[in-house]
Amino acid sequence: AQSVAQPEDQVNVAEGNPLTVKCTYSVSGNPYLFWYVQYPNRGLQFLLKYITGDNLVKGSYGFEAEFNKSQTSFHLKKPSALVSDSALYFCAVRDPYGNNRLAFGKGNQVVVIP
Amino acid sequence: DSGVTQTPKHLITATGQRVTLRCSPRSGDLSVYWYQQSLDQGLQFLIQYYNGEERAKGNILERFSAQQFPDLHSELNLSSLELGDSALYFCASSTREQGKGETQYFGPGTRLLVL
Numbered sequence A: 001a002q003s004v005a006q007p008e009d010q011v012n013v014a015e016g017n018p019l020t021v022k023c024t025y026s027v028s029g030n031p032y033l034f035w036y037v038q039y040p041n042r043g044l045q046f047l048l049k050y051i052t053g054d055n056l057v058k059g060s061y062g063f064e065a066e067f068n069k070s071q072t073s074f075h076l077k078k079p080s081a082l083v084s085d086s087a088l089y090f091c092a093v094r095d096p097y098g099n100n101r102l103a104f105g106k107g108n109q110v111v112v113i114p
Numbered sequence B: 001d002s003g004v005t006q007t008p009k010h011l012i013t014a015t016g017q018r019v020t021l022r023c024s025p026r027s028g029d030l031s032v033y034w035y036q037q038s039l040d041q042g043l044q045f046l047i048q049y050y051n052g053e054e055r056a057k058g059n060i061l062e063r064f065s066a067q068q069f070p071d072l073h074s075e076l077n078l079s080s081l082e083l084g085d086s087a088l089y090f091c092a093s094s095t096r097e098q099g100k101g102e103t104q105y106f107g108p109g110t111r112l113l114v115l
Helices: none
Strands: A003-005 A010-014 A019-021 A024-026 A033-038 A044-050 A056-058 A064-068 A073-078 A087-095 A101-104 A108-113 B005-007 B010-013 B019-024 B031-038 B042-050 B053-057 B064-068 B074-078 B087-097 B101-106 B110-114
Touching (some): A003 A087, A003 A101, A024 A073, A033 B101, A044 A064, A044 B101, B005 B087, B019 B110, B031 B074, B031 B101
Parallel strands (some): A010 A108, B010 B110
Antiparallel strands (some): A003 A024, A019 A073, A056 A064, A064 A073, A087 A101, B019 B074, B031 B087, B042 B053, B064 B074, B087 B101
């Protein structure tokens, strides 16, 4: 079965510092990977996805993610964190054998400290 | 705003009751997915419909059912509710983008509280 793991529960970072949220995946076949963000009392917002091609994927709000096949990772990054980036971040993998359902990680709470 | 709408935003009901959650997908999207988000289970896929037909089932209880109507809106019916059904229920819709695969866009969710 396709799965992703987000090893950290919470990521604390000072405003202006680089932000990294980690995700590793386990898939059979080619991985289709996604990052979503959830702000308090809001739905999930799509940030970016990796289907194929360049290992560095650029997304919304200045976020990018690096796909690393050898390390089976898809870490989310932002060069300079903002206080408004404080939210819950989810990594997900598409299950191509399950009609494209998404399997989500447990989520990472990101806290950007002013 | 993703373009996916869900009603109601909040729902408070009692154990044993039945509720219906409604979802309107983005214009043109044929697929609708339902997910449940709870503290202990995280985000779990429940069921998928494509153009009115059920396509995939996940961890959906037998007390739960769904359907997608000709106008493509979908409803998730939860019956014989238990305390453990309290959760945030999300609907997502998707369409295949040429050369870019498929992306699911999520609605704001319905927060269900069973007392």
